Amino acid sequence: MTHPRTARPNPAAPFRDAAPAPKPDFAWLASRLGNARACNDAYSGGHCDRVATIACAIAVADGFASDALHWLRIGALLHDVGKAALPRAILDKPAALDAAEWELVRRHPLVGAEMVMDLAFPADVRPGVQWHHERWDGTGYPHRLPGEEIPRAARIVCIADVYDALTSERSYKHAISHDLAMAAMRADAGRQFDPTLFALFERVAEAHAGEWAQQPALV
Numbered sequence: 314m315t316h317p318r319t320a321r322p323n324p325a326a327p328f329r330d331a332a333p334a335p336k337p338d339f340a341w342l343a344s345r346l347g348n349a350r351a352c353n354d355a356y357s358g359g360h361c362d363r364v365a366t367i368a369c370a371i372a373v374a375d376g377f378a379s380d381a382l383h384w385l386r387i388g389a390l391l392h393d394v395g396k397a398a399l400p401r402a403i404l405d406k407p408a409a410l411d412a413a414e415w416e417l418v419r420r421h422p423l424v425g426a427e428m429v430m431d432l433a434f435p436a437d438v439r440p441g442v443q444w445h446h447e448r449w450d451g452t453g454y455p456h457r458l459p460g461e462e463i464p465r466a467a468r469i470v471c472i473a474d475v476y477d478a479l480t481s482e483r484s485y486k487h488a489i490s491h492d493l494a495m496a497a498m499r500a501d502a503g504r505q506f507d508p509t510l511f512a513l514f515e516r517v518a519e520a521h522a523g524e525w526a527q528q529p530a531l532v
Contacts, residue, residue, distance in 0.1 A: 339434060340383075343390040346397075360477055365389035367473035367525060368441070370517050371510065375469070385466045387434065388441025392470050395425025395442070419454045422446055440464035445471045448505045460507075468507045472498070472514050475505070480526070491522045 368389040372382050396404065399421065403414050410418060426443035430436075444458060444467035451459030463471075479494035489497075495518065502511040518525075 339387055339438075340390075343387040343434075343438075346391060346394050360481065361390050361393060363477045363481075363525060364392060364470065364473045367476060367521075368469050370521050371469045371472060371514050372466075374513055374517050375465075375510070381437070381466075384435060384437035385441060385469065388438045388466060389470050389473065391425065391429055391434075391438065392441050392445045392474060393421065393425065394428055395421035395423065397428075398424050419446075423455050437466075440467040441470040443467070445474055447471070449507050450504045453505075463507075465510075468510055472506055472511060476514075476518070477525075491518070491526070 365386050369382060369386050372385050377385060396418075399417060403410065403417060406414070422443050422445065426439055429438050429442055444456070444463055447453035447456065447458045447463045447467060448471075449460055449463070449468070451457050453463075475498060476494055479497060480488050480491060482488045495515065498506065498511065499515075502508045506514075
């Protein structure tokens with residue numbers, strides 16, 4: 314009776330054979346990058362983490378699968394990473410930005426998308442970074458995408474980003490209450506926000522707003 318020959322181990326390369334190359338810890342890197350950007354801004358500490366928490370709550374209610382939810386969270390953590398290229402004077406400016414400053418700010422989604430691609434993040438991370446300032450009515454930036462042309466993950470991050478911005482202190486404005494923020498955003502459903510996703514967000518916010526308000530700033 315013959316037996317198939319078994320390949321003999323290569324004693325010259327035992328570690329290569331036994332241990333695959335480690336995979337990057339994208340979640341850890343995203344959190345560090347997001348919070349490092351926030352540290353450049355005296356007012357937005359913890360913003361990226363809160364946006365990720367809110368966006369994931371919406372996505373869970375929307376039925377995102379676990380893999381899609383994972384990459385949505387990383388994209389939300391990194392949504393403002395492109396602002397790392399902005400001067401601190403712009404980030405902390407207590408007055409309205411002038412036209413030249415706004416032009417720089419409006420480039421941060423493209424800068425951020427280039428950064429995450431250069432760092433070899435999977436393509437699924439890109440929508441929340443590059444398109445979270447697009448608007449449902451097609452008047453957003455950087456590409457003026459309308460409606461369903463905006464990736465769903467980006468539409469979710471947009472809602473989470475605006476809610477946290479409204480309910481947080483910034484250099485140029487005071488925080489407003491949950492109720493006032495919801496009223497202001499409701500007026501923009503169908504213009505800035507996907508109306509179906511915003512209706513879902515209202516139900517999620519009713520259940521979780523108290524938890525979001527207690528989430529600590531991480532700086």
